[in-house]
Amino acid sequence: MLEKEVKSTCSYCGVGCGVVVRKNARNRVEVEGDKDHPVNKGMLCSKGMNLHYVVNDTSDRLLYPEMRWSRSHPRERVSWDEALDRAAGVFRSIIEKHGPDSVGFYVSGQCLTEEYYIANKLVKGFIGTNNIDTNSRLCMSSAVVGYKKTFGEDIVPGNYEDIELADTFLIAGANPAWCHPILFRRLENHKQKNPDVKIIVVDPRKTDSAAIADLHLQILPGTDVYLYNAIGRYLLKKGYVDKNFIKNHTEGFREFREAVQAVSFSKAAEICGITIGDIKEAAMMIGRSGGFMSFWAMGLNQSIIGSEKNYALLNLSLVTGQVGKPGCGPFSLTGQPNAMGGREVGGMANLLAVHKDLANPGHREEVASFWGVEKINPEPGYTATEMIDALEDGKLKAIWIICTNPMVSLPNSKKAEAALKKARFVVVQDISGNSDTIEHADLVLPAAGWLEKEGTMTNSERRISYLPKYIHPPGEARPDVDILCDFAQRMGFGGFNYGNTPEIYEEYAQMTKGTHIDISYLNYDRLKNEGTFQWPVSEYRHPGTPRLFQDKKFYTPSQKAVFNIPKVTNPGFLQKEPDYPLVLTTGRVRDQWHTMTKTGKVARLKTHYPDPVLEINMVDAYLKGIRNGDVTEVTSKYGQVRLRAKITENIREGVVFIPMHWGKKLKSDLNRTNNLTSGIVDPISKEPDFKYTAVRINKYEKK
Numbered sequence: 001m002l003e004k005e006v007k008s009t010c011s012y013c014g015v016g017c018g019v020v021v022r023k024n025a026r027n028r029v030e031v032e033g034d035k036d037h038p039v040n041k042g043m044l045c046s047k048g049m050n051l052h053y054v055v056n057d058t059s060d061r062l063l064y065p066e067m068r069w070s071r072s073h074p075r076e077r078v079s080w081d082e083a084l085d086r087a088a089g090v091f092r093s094i095i096e097k098h099g100p101d102s103v104g105f106y107v108s109g110q111c112l113t114e115e116y117y118i119a120n121k122l123v124k125g126f127i128g129t130n131n132i133d134t135n136s137r138l139c140m141s142s143a144v145v146g147y148k149k150t151f152g153e154d155i156v157p158g159n160y161e162d163i164e165l166a167d168t169f170l171i172a173g174a175n176p177a178w179c180h181p182i183l184f185r186r187l188e189n190h191k192q193k194n195p196d197v198k199i200i201v202v203d204p205r206k207t208d209s210a211a212i213a214d215l216h217l218q219i220l221p222g223t224d225v226y227l228y229n230a231i232g233r234y235l236l237k238k239g240y241v242d243k244n245f246i247k248n249h250t251e252g253f254r255e256f257r258e259a260v261q262a263v264s265f266s267k268a269a270e271i272c273g274i275t276i277g278d279i280k281e282a283a284m285m286i287g288r289s290g291g292f293m294s295f296w297a298m299g300l301n302q303s304i305i306g307s308e309k310n311y312a313l314l315n316l317s318l319v320t321g322q323v324g325k326p327g328c329g330p331f332s333l334t335g336q337p338n339a340m341g342g343r344e345v346g347g348m349a350n351l352l353a354v355h356k357d358l359a360n361p362g363h364r365e366e367v368a369s370f371w372g373v374e375k376i377n378p379e380p381g382y383t384a385t386e387m388i389d390a391l392e393d394g395k396l397k398a399i400w401i402i403c404t405n406p407m408v409s410l411p412n413s414k415k416a417e418a419a420l421k422k423a424r425f426v427v428v429q430d431i432s433g434n435s436d437t438i439e440h441a442d443l444v445l446p447a448a449g450w451l452e453k454e455g456t457m458t459n460s461e462r463r464i465s466y467l468p469k470y471i472h473p474p475g476e477a478r479p480d481v482d483i484l485c486d487f488a489q490r491m492g493f494g495g496f497n498y499g500n501t502p503e504i505y506e507e508y509a510q511m512t513k514g515t516h517i518d519i520s521y522l523n524y525d526r527l528k529n530e531g532t533f534q535w536p537v538s539e540y541r542h543p544g545t546p547r548l549f550q551d552k553k554f555y556t557p558s559q560k561a562v563f564n565i566p567k568v569t570n571p572g573f574l575q576k577e578p579d580y581p582l583v584l585t586t587g588r589v590r591d592q593w594h595t596m597t598k599t600g601k602v603a604r605l606k607t608h609y610p611d612p613v614l615e616i617n618m619v620d621a622y623l624k625g626i627r628n629g630d631v632t633e634v635t636s637k638y639g640q641v642r643l644r645a646k647i648t649e650n651i652r653e654g655v656v657f658i659p660m661h662w663g664k665k666l667k668s669d670l671n672r673t674n675n676l677t678s679g680i681v682d683p684i685s686k687e688p689d690f691k692y693t694a695v696r697i698n699k700y701e702k703k
């Protein structure tokens with residue numbers, strides 16, 4: 001018997017707002033903000049307010065398994081037995097012939113933790129390959145590298161309450177006003193109540209977030225490292241440093257000092273395209289702050305030097321000693337509801353569950369022993385874009401895609417499309433038919449969506465929440481854990497015979513015992529009865545941990561935080577070529593989310609930004625004879641799109657912007673932004689660069 005009213009968590013961004021869900025007299029689901037929830041205190045943004053439309057409208061939902069026997073035949077409806085027997089048969093035969101590394105799984109930051117855990121256990125523990133990666137690779141992997149290198153663990157030290165305690169904020173490469181609206185509203189309210197609060201925004205575009213900034217540093221794309229190093233230099237020059245913290249709790253300060261002192265203010269200003277005064281003003285605000293927080297997202301992470309940008313920004317928190325106390329700290333913003341949970345269960349090709357390290361033989365043994373398997377393959381698996389390369393060159397023969405739409409979200413769409421066509425077998429497990437990826441599926445498996453299954457998620461501030469099942473999934477759709485466990489058993493693997501989802505959670509929670517993310521004393525009952533908890537929750541009745549590192553003992557071998565020195569400061573300019581004189585940066589709009597398979601269904605969410613457009617500066621438009629509303633052709637070395645121009649002062653000369661959401665299915669191939677992007681990745685984090693593609697623009701003339 002399902003309950004009349006339940007509490008859950010919004011299924012969009014990583015802010016993790018609480019919602020109350022009930023049914024109205026017409027048996028339709030209604031959603032409102034949960035006034036008791038510590039994250040949003042009843043508030044919801046436009047996407048959250050319209051969650052119920054997505055649930056009530058099932059017209060796009062995948063209802064039955066579908067399969068095709070050959071590429072020349074259409075897919076047809078089959079039973080679950082036929083579908084999963086075929087999947088197991090094909091995977092078994094490919095693995096027997098070509099080895100376990102010939103198959104791969106591509107999952108999502110929208111998966112619940114239990115689903116993520118089972119997928120990783122299946123692939124890394126039982127199939128015997130590390131070829132499982134996630135779409136979080138596209139947004140967070142550079143931040144993971146930054147945290148691990150700086151603090152010794154992939155850990156966000158603080159929490160949202162620090163917003164109301166801090167006085168100076170640096171928002172770097174993020175537009176939370178649109179992409180993390182409730183968190184931004186908290187910041188806005190805080191500033192309204194406390195006029196002395198300072199906000200610095202670093203972004204090549206004048207965004208709604210920049211509109212409330214005291215200082216907007218409209219830097220040229222890719223130049224962030226120079227900026228943060230120059231700010232670091234000025235902090236040293238003016239003595240705005242925490243000597244005690246640096247001496248007792250950090251290492252690498254001397255190298256940091258040498259690196260930043262090598263940066264001249266005039267050169268940094270020239271490279272960044274701002275003034276020396278801007279750099280000094282930002283440094284003064286940070287240096288004089290009693291509580292300094294930095295927020296960042298894709299503008300830093302999605303770069304071929306994403307890891308280096310993260311080091312440079314994190315260094316500012318270390319040099320000022322602004323970490324491990326209330327009202328301060330570095331804080332990466334996650335774009336997906338369970339990007340953090342995915343990292344906890346080792347949801348990337350180079351990670352192991354419970355933050356254990358694939359490169360560490362002892363960790364591999366511990367994980368193998370916990371799962372009762374002989375060993376864990378020591379070789380890192382293919383990352384998101386490497387899977388595409390491996391499909392292209394035939395090394396990867398089968399791919400199973402869960403809860404994500406890579407044909408719109410991966411860079412270099414044409415290459416990704418060709419690679420999927422080459423695959424011997426493609427499984428797509430998802431909820432919606434509005435996905436470009438389904439076109440390439442040999443097997444489609446309908447999955448249960450939000451409110452149709454139970455499980456847990458972790459938001460950006462390490463807060464775990466329980467999501468109950470409230471309604472039944474449509475048609476024959478099944479929870480992802482059921483599908484994966486059923487497949488695993490058909491493959492002949494033991495260890496997947498769970499009675500229910502709480503048993504999976506319990507197994508994972510026990511696996512965390514003794515680690516830095518210990519939740520072994522947190523169970524479904526506590527989550528249901530007491531609400532959300534921030535990990536670790538490592539003792540009986542433990543209340544959770546809002547802030548880490550208050551004892552200034554970090555998780556590095558020396559227990560000190562580490563200054564990491566960016567080695568590459570600005571390779572962006574190297575990519576610019578005479579034939580492609582403009583820099584394209586891509587991003588999100590306020591009312592759409594990812595590839596629009598959910599938000600694209602809601603009419604009222606289309607009014608704010610109805611169609612994808614090319615945002616271009618007046619000067620660049622004038623030089624090309626482009627007027628507002630003209631159709632333009634945007635071309636890179638990788639492909640082309642055709643869009644109307646929107647001339648705006650919000651973007652600086654030499655830079656253009658296109659939102660990333662629209663794909664073939666919801667618009668047309670010529671509106672798919674990732675036709676243009678390169679697929680070049682940060683060599684450390686393997687995160688693709690979506691923020692710096694060299695393009696040329698022409699007015700489109702119909703022939």
Ligand code: SF4
Pocket residue numbers: 010011012013014015016017040043044045046047048049179180181182183
């Ligand atoms: Fe949902 Fe994020 Fe909006 Fe909160 S801010 S309602 S989590 S989309």
